[in-house]
Amino acid sequence: MLQITPETETPADAEEKTDDALYCAGCGHLVTRGRWKILMGGAERVFTNPAGHTFILVCFSDAPGASAEGDPTGDHTWFAGYLWCFALCRGCGRHLGWHYQSDGGGDKFFGLIKDRLSSQPM
Numbered sequence: 001m002l003q004i005t006p007e008t009e010t011p012a013d014a015e016e017k018t019d020d021a022l023y024c025a026g027c028g029h030l031v032t033r034g035r036w037k038i039l040m041g042g043a044e045r046v047f048t049n050p051a052g053h054t055f056i057l058v059c060f061s062d063a064p065g066a067s068a069e070g071d072p073t074g075d076h077t078w079f080a081g082y083l084w085c086f087a088l089c090r091g092c093g094r095h096l097g098w099h100y101q102s103d104g105g106g107d108k109f110f111g112l113i114k115d116r117l118s119s120q121p122m
Contacts, residue, residue: 041079057114065090
């Protein structure tokens with residue numbers, strides 16, 4: 001199983017600062033914060049799905065601006081030992097990436113598509 005390693009602070013430590021805020025590139029809704037980035041086998045990971053679409057993922061311990069949608073599945077998972085479902089923007093519903101949870105029920109994280117996030121609100 002991959003080890004979740006925080007790069008910086010945890011969500012519980014966060015203040016209402018906007019300096020490390022990351023927004024939905026589609027609608028500008030606040031999705032997560034840079035301090036919640038975690039290393040899941042690297043800072044960024046490149047994956048290709050069965051349909052041939054390639055994504056650069058950045059992983060975060062939390063993404064309050066994204067909702068986990070659908071039934072978790074282990075089919076074609078990019079992280080061994082983790083089930084996934086879709087992560088959608090709570091502002092516009094855009095597909096931002098995936099929510100992962102340990103198939104043992106413990107660890108959870110978001111794998112978000114890098115180019116669907118922006119450091120600037122709209």
